[in-house]
Amino acid sequence: MTVTRETVLAALKTVNDPVSGSDLVSAGLVKALTVGEDGAVRFVMEVPPSQVSAYEAVKTAAEEALASAGVSKSQVLMTAHSAQTPPPDLKPQRKAEPAGPQKIPGVDRIIAIASGKGGVGKSTLSANIACALAAEGRRVGLLDADVYGPSQPRMLGVSGRPASPDGKTILPMRNFGVTMMSIGLMTNEDQAVVWRGPMLMGALQQMMNQVQWGALDVLIVDLPPGTGDVQMTLAQKAHVDGAIVVSTPQDVALLDARKGIDMFNQLGTPILGMIENMSTHICSNCGHEEHVFGHGGVKAEAEKLGVPLLAEIPLHLDIRKAADGGAPIVVSKPDSAQAAVFRTVARNLIADGKA
Numbered sequence: 001m002t003v004t005r006e007t008v009l010a011a012l013k014t015v016n017d018p019v020s021g022s023d024l025v026s027a028g029l030v031k032a033l034t035v036g037e038d039g040a041v042r043f044v045m046e047v048p049p050s051q052v053s054a055y056e057a058v059k060t061a062a063e064e065a066l067a068s069a070g071v072s073k074s075q076v077l078m079t080a081h082s083a084q085t086p087p088p089d090l091k092p093q094r095k096a097e098p099a100g101p102q103k104i105p106g107v108d109r110i111i112a113i114a115s116g117k118g119g120v121g122k123s124t125l126s127a128n129i130a131c132a133l134a135a136e137g138r139r140v141g142l143l144d145a146d147v148y149g150p151s152q153p154r155m156l157g158v159s160g161r162p163a164s165p166d167g168k169t170i171l172p173m174r175n176f177g178v179t180m181m182s183i184g185l186m187t188n189e190d191q192a193v194v195w196r197g198p199m200l201m202g203a204l205q206q207m208m209n210q211v212q213w214g215a216l217d218v219l220i221v222d223l224p225p226g227t228g229d230v231q232m233t234l235a236q237k238a239h240v241d242g243a244i245v246v247s248t249p250q251d252v253a254l255l256d257a258r259k260g261i262d263m264f265n266q267l268g269t270p271i272l273g274m275i276e277n278m279s280t281h282i283c284s285n286c287g288h289e290e291h292v293f294g295h296g297g298v299k300a301e302a303e304k305l306g307v308p309l310l311a312e313i314p315l316h317l318d319i320r321k322a323a324d325g326g327a328p329i330v331v332s333k334p335d336s337a338q339a340a341v342f343r344t345v346a347r348n349l350i351a352d353g354k355a
Helices: 005-012 055-068 122-135 197-209 229-237 251-267 297-305 317-324 337-351
Strands: 030-035 041-046 074-079 107-115 140-144 173-175 178-182 216-222 242-247 271-276 309-312
Touching (some): 122 178, 122 317, 122 337, 197 229, 242 251, 242 297, 297 309
Parallel strands (some): 041 074, 107 242
Antiparallel strands (some): 173 178
């Protein structure tokens, strides 16, 4: 029996929350849920601090419900925020701010990874490039600035909420040598972030300046698609050393990629290069190569704009499965041909003094 996310959620809905009276999923207690390729299920259950002992029975009931649903291995972690250590407040705060782009304390370089449109694999590339740089010995941070669609907690296999000793300073999470922060760690996995521009800008500035990043050689910023408030805020408030623009070879994607490049040009952010994702597909059964989205469009565009083509990433099942499984291909299959492409990008960025 194949264990799916839907199977797990259905099983957890049979377990009641003793405080609210509703099931665990409806009560919002199930956070950072992951289902591994081996069927292993992991999630965090955030409970009221005064009820930790009472929820031990709930934890056991959840594990039993998962076992009845065919889950061979489950790991349920319980966390609780006390009154002395409240979760960080990501609402915008009004205070005097310095004018112009500023360096983030302890961060040597910032690289933004952007795309003109969604669905081109930008977040997958961000996670793999960050892990590849870490594998090369760099001190790497990853800021998931895609506020409406945060995916880095899932891709990096990070569970739980970041701690905040004073309610202001945020302690980031860490996995695979990458220090990571995402708005997805502050909300339920299925909860929509319904914010207007000022709230987005305030949250981004706090994740940049109130997170205890430590000493980093490079901070990778996974931007949302398009040319909106988050991109403008990043370029105007932080000293961004360069941007990498990701696109598929499809003409429609390239149209939007050009707009993204034009935006960075207007904001004065250097373009480090372009990456063609889903460049080619090799059939796993017959070995036939086909270009599902066309081929060479990004290379031609990069030559036209006078920027480097950093890589042509194949459309490969292992890359997708690794990202969904919480361990990017650079980590899960470091010796594969697919991982080698990302390692080459990382090595070239280091050799060029960009990371």
